[in-house]
Amino acid sequence: MNVLQSIAAALTPLGLLWTLLIIGAATFLHELAHFALARWQGVAVKSFSVGMGPVLLRRVWRGTEWRLSLLPIGGYVEIDGMAPVEEANGVYRQPTRGFAALPTWGKVAVLLAGPLMNLVLTIGLMTLTFASQGVxxxxxxxxxxxxxxxxxxxxxxxxxxxxxxxxxxxxxxxxxxxxxxxxxxxxxxxxxxxxxxxxxxxxxxxxxxxxxxxxxxxxxxxxxxxxxxxxxxxxPASLPAAFVTSLRTTGEAVPQLLRAFGGLFAKFFTLNLSQDQNVSGPIGTAQIVSQAAALSPWALVQVAVLLNLSLAFFNLIPIPGLDGGRILLVLVGALRGRPLTLAQEQAINVAGFAFVMLLMAFVVVRDVSRFF
CATH class of the missing domain: 2.30.42.10 (PDZ domain)
Incomplete structure (x- = not known):
């Protein structure tokens, strides 16, 4: 059996479908929170895409172009004032309106909204589980x-x-x-x-x-x-008791999650492809979801809890390109009394984006190496 056959044998069509639905819902609500906090502060949102890549469907509603894109992974929002503005002569400059014109707390609120939404989903799903299944x-x-x-x-x-x-x-x-x-x-x-x-x-x-x-x-x-x-x-537990237990469980899980991220970065910098049970790539995640789908709906809920918690704290890591990195740049600008120059911000963001892409590639390679 070759590698592709081994990977296919580890997954199921229903598991793949549930993986896309769980990750898609987590990402959609994450981006929706960014959208809501921007609009609440009067900042226009140019587009909201469900999925990535080529746009399949688009419709303008209330000043935002809503898109359905080809690749059912992730999504994005284009918030006015976050990207450089192109002048008539083709030169780019720093934006001065929309997001760029918000006070520091307003910018941080927009950027923090996505991870907080995933954290709220984590606690909400956990509370539902404890109230229904017991503590x-x-x-x-x-x-x-x-x-x-x-x-x-x-x-x-x-x-x-x-x-x-x-x-x-x-x-x-x-x-x-x-x-x-x-x-x-x-x-x-x-x-x-x-x-x-x-x-x-x-x-x-x-x-x-x-x-x-x-x-x-x-x-x-x-x-x-x-x-x-x-x-x-x-x-058995009442709803308030289930909520308190979910808060305590989340608090206990955060240090373990941070240690798992620390271990991942250590292996990345040393190019260590050895496996562990703490961090899974896309194939490993789909395999876990496939196994959960065969057990019970509550097993799928538990997977959704873990994915939302991971997404919340991974996005808060202060790496440029992630929400945590953007928050860091906003705070640095506030401490300096002026934002970074366009050249400085672009250089930092390009480096951060490259790092994230390399990290994702490493996780995928490590994931596939299990089948060799």
Whole structure:
């Protein structure tokens, strides 16, 4: 099987469709937020495109040309006063109206609106998920499946059992391992990493029971498995409780996301194509969506949450060409008391755009290299 066949086998038509829909919706709402904040401040928006590349359909409505473009990836808005103005003699100059005439806070508001929209979508989708599916209980581990012919089956453990205590101690909400915080239910894995007598307190049909056994973590150098698939238990939650949990979960995810971006940049600068589970390219993303589509609609919602959160914070990285880079240039101009010259701004933006394109190419190459 060649590389193209391997890639095709990893994807599904339904997964590709859902990938385009999820990314398309996230990008559309991101650009719509830029559009709304510009219009709210009286700045004209020349065009709004859904998709990139050649324009298939166009219609002017309320002073904006709305476009449907060929490539169903991304989109853009042309806000008056953001691009250089061409004079009659073909010379370009800095714009003086529209976006350029806004105060610093107004410019930052327009640029910040897109990432904030993706962050709002992240929290909104997460709140909907928690309110509908329940809030994870970090101090309880629910057994989702017991593998056939496993030690867990011989001990009488069943799917649906909830582990509430280990070795007579209640599972804590969190614990620290190697300096990193973890949810308490994950401590079961570390408990089974050591040999000795173990006791699990299991809740089944409202009744607690003790499951005691002697455990060898490894036999002849082979790590032993108890034979269960488990996850945090979930408990019903009101809408306010779901909202608070989504805020806390988002806050906990941000440092992990920033570390993942840091790892990506480190690998980019060292041309390290080794794989990890933290950052996926377009093929990896489509593969994840394909797998989620085969599971449940809520799995797709979880993917949409991750994509929106990633899009929000990636765009805030202060690289010229991204929203964060544009905000940085606005703030530098405000501190200087005057904007950068056209030549300076163009040089910075070209360098930033080239960097982003190289980074994207690196991610794609790393993505494809998995199939060699």
């Amino acid at each position: 994870p209980a970090p101090d309880r581990a629910r057994i989702e499946a017991v593998l056939p012919n496993s030690r867990a089956g011989a001990l009488g453990l069943q799917a649906g059992d909830v582990i509430t205590a280990i070795n007579g101690r209640d599972i804590p909400d969190t614990y620290t391992l190697n300096g990193q915080p973890h949810a308490g239910w994950e401590s079961l894995r570390d408990t089974l990493a050591t040999s000795g007598h173990k006791t699990l307190t299991v809740l089944r049909d409202g009744t607690a029971r003790q499951v005691a056994f002697d455990w060898q973590a490894s036999v002849n150098g082979v790590q032993q498995r108890l034979g269960i698939q488990y996850a945090p238990d979930v408990q």
